[in-house]
Amino acid sequence: MVYDDRSVKPMSASLMRAKIATRLLAGLYEDVPTLMTSAVRLMVEMPGSSRQAGPPYPFTFAVSPAWCSGIEGARLVGSRKLDIVWLNPSVIATMAYLGKGPFRRSSPLRALAVFPSWDRLVVAVSGKLGIRSMEELKEKRPALRVSVADNDCVNFAIRALLKVHGLKLESFTEWGGAVEPVVRPSNPRRREGIISGEIDVVIDEGMDSWGQVALDHGMVFLPFSEKALAKLERYGFQRAPLAGGRLKGNIPESTVVVDFSGWPIIMHASLPDELAYHMAAVLDRLREEIPYDSAQVPPMSSLCRSTEDGPLNIPLHPGAERYYREHGYL
Structure with missing residues (x-):
């Protein structure tokens, strides 16, 4: 099956539904968090089950604090049962990458970004x-x-x-x-x-x-x-x-x-560079609109490097790193 971005209108039916669905999800999180907080996984699926060489790419993005933002989340990404996970704190990603602490072997993890969260x-x-x-x-x-x-x-x-x-x-x-x-x-x-x-x-x-x-x-x-x-x-x-x-x-x-600082978004090293590149680009575009666990909106340069409030001691995904370098953030 071949896809062509030129066939996608600025607000096609699929994009419209995706935007409405994600806003509904966010609204439920705000209004009734007890219904959502341990069960959120965003998924992009393709017809059939096999992965393909080009876009669009199927992937899963898990954001659940109680289910997969800790040790289990890092393990699930390392085993490719999940593709992208938001961890808390940064040291979990470091341990998994190095094979230290509760991780017996190193995992091929890479970072999309790290969000500040002093703790x-x-x-x-x-x-x-x-x-x-x-x-x-x-x-x-x-x-x-x-x-x-x-x-x-x-x-x-x-x-x-x-x-x-x-x-x-x-x-x-x-x-x-x-x-x-x-x-x-x-x-x-x-x-x-x-x-x-x-x-x-x-x-x-x-x-x-x-x-x-x-x-x-x-x-x-x-x-x-x-x-x-x-x-x-x-x-x-x-x-x-x-x-x-x-x-x-x-x-x-x-x-x-x-x-215990930092909220890194981690992904498997094998995730396509193109996907990581464009995710970094979207983060850049939305940076001033999204919430943070900090008093001020952080500069984009602080989301792609280690800081006191957001330690980052694993490599960036090559696709994300390319975006940050091209735009002068690294």
């Missing part, structure tokens, strides 16, 4: 406990009510973080406490528990959702030891200061934790 993985404790380090927490073994993340983006990181400190989630129940998992860091029960003082410890990322509330209500963010950070770096993580970010308050400069 940290932290352990916050009630100031009333008088605990100021992970080592002191382990030594005192207090009975605590712990709010902890439970999703594919962060589960592996929390396990690794606790392990390098000689702990595990079960440690808190063994000490006589309770662990309350939440899928999203913005869970209202967590926020209410921080304000009321019923929650003693929070282990999570998503600082914009709960970090400032915790700081305002006397919680203390524990620094990670040099020994623990070195182990985490060998695993594939990067250290980062907590101070100087989005939280406003008294945070010691010595509070060094784990970086």
